[in-house]
Amino acid sequence: MxxxxxxxxxxxxxxxxxxxxxxxxxxxxxxxxxxxxxxxxxxxxxxxxxxxxxxxxxxxxxxxxxxxxxxxxxxxxxxxxxxxxxxxxxxxxxxxxxxxxxxxxxxxxxxxxxxxxWAASICYNTVEAEKLGLTPPTSWADLLASQYKGHLIMPNPNSSGTGFLDVSSWLQMFGEEGGWAYMDGLHKNIARYTHSGSKPCKLAAAGEIPIGISFAFRGAKSKAAGAPLDIIVPSEGIGWxxxxxxxxxxxxxxxxxxxxxxxxxxxxxxxxxxxxxxxxAYPGVAKPVEHFPEGLEEAMIDNDFEFAANNRAAILREWQSRYDGKSDPK
The missing domain is CATH 3.40.190.10 (Periplasmic binding protein-like II)
Structure with a gap:
């Protein structure tokens, strides 16, 4: 953090x-x-x-x-x-x-x-992944595969807005039961949870972990600086x-x-x-960003901000009770 x-x-x-x-x-x-x-x-x-x-x-x-x-x-x-x-x-x-x-x-x-x-994405270090014999994921579901065990990092939603948008979006996309079931499976492959939304991508860019769940612009920035990253937009859609x-x-x-x-x-x-x-927010201002993944805006889910805000405390309590044991020290 x-x-x-x-x-x-x-x-x-x-x-x-x-x-x-x-x-x-x-x-x-x-x-x-x-x-x-x-x-x-x-x-x-x-x-x-x-x-x-x-x-x-x-x-x-x-x-x-x-x-x-x-x-x-x-x-x-x-x-x-x-x-x-x-x-x-x-x-x-x-x-x-x-x-x-x-x-x-x-x-x-x-x-x-x-x-x-800002929107979620997967930062995938192609060099480190190749060393480990991994294949790139194309979806959130792919991240449940056993090949990724111990090779994933994502942000803790209690401290990171990026982490919370991930959790909130999975609950919206997969439903409450399906969302928690998904996170149960993902947790088995998670090496640790960080207290910063950008850190998983920074760690992937530095080669410390092959896959970081982070946000797209951080990936684009790291790739522009020379990091061997692919910025993957999962096929089911992304939180933002x-x-x-x-x-x-x-x-x-x-x-x-x-x-x-x-x-x-x-x-x-x-x-x-x-x-x-x-x-x-201001129309016509945004200029193209180098290495920003194609199709990202189209993949942004129809986010229910009221759901996310009204259920935030309950979602965070549930997440902490299930997964906090792998979080970085504060």
Missing amino acids: VGAASIWAGAAGAETELLVYSAIEAEDLSRYAEAFTAQHPDIKINWVRDSTGVVTAKLLAEKNNPHADVVWGLAATSLLLLKSEGMLEPYAPKGVEHLNQKFVDADDIPSWVGMDA DMEAAGIIAGTDKQDAAQKLLDFAVSKEANQMYNSGYAVV
Whole structure:
């Protein structure tokens, strides 16, 4: 798991400070911060970053005494959960009408706005797999084959948004009984569960494991850097989620928080998101990403975000009771 990290961006003598919780990849966060503070030097932002599950749990634990002013870059399923708990302040950012409406809360005044989408995929190290005599999978079902025993890594859904979208999508695609049966079979082949969604692909890229269940853009990025990876889109379809942003209810920094949300939906911000994600909220902005797998957008399931959000706690408890013994130490 990426440990909690705090960084700040802002000009000396800034008039307002915002505490912003985020699960944005650390390598991208500094670019976003720099772009925002260039436009708003009077706002100092204290960023607290961790993995999706950790940030979500922290926000829920602080429900009755919220610390954060804004969430910028957390899974939409987590934002829906916060909304259901009355923890988000509805606000329609300037320019929100330009976004693809799939990326915007359906209420007249949205409680959250989407930024970009990431989707599951399998990162397959062709060199390491060949050494082991493995054949490449083409489906989720293929991963249950005995040849893969001990050669798979995936993220823990309690700490990773990518891990949760995998589990949620399997329950949607295969049904509740079939989904847990699938995960029982997969667990037999899993070497370990990581606390980061990108780590399985990074480990596969480094040759430490032949197969990592991760997300597609991480695979494309690693392949562009020279890793011997195939990025496989399973034939049954793939889970996906959005990064999203929202204002925490009760903040006394409304004006500054709204400026951050205005920036979060801007074309400039979406252009930045495109450097880390192939699918963004602002239509016409996304440029093709080198090595991004063909057919990925078509394979994205008709994701029931309400199901994922409403059943999140129960799903995570069940997963932990069954499989947590193979998780990396926290």
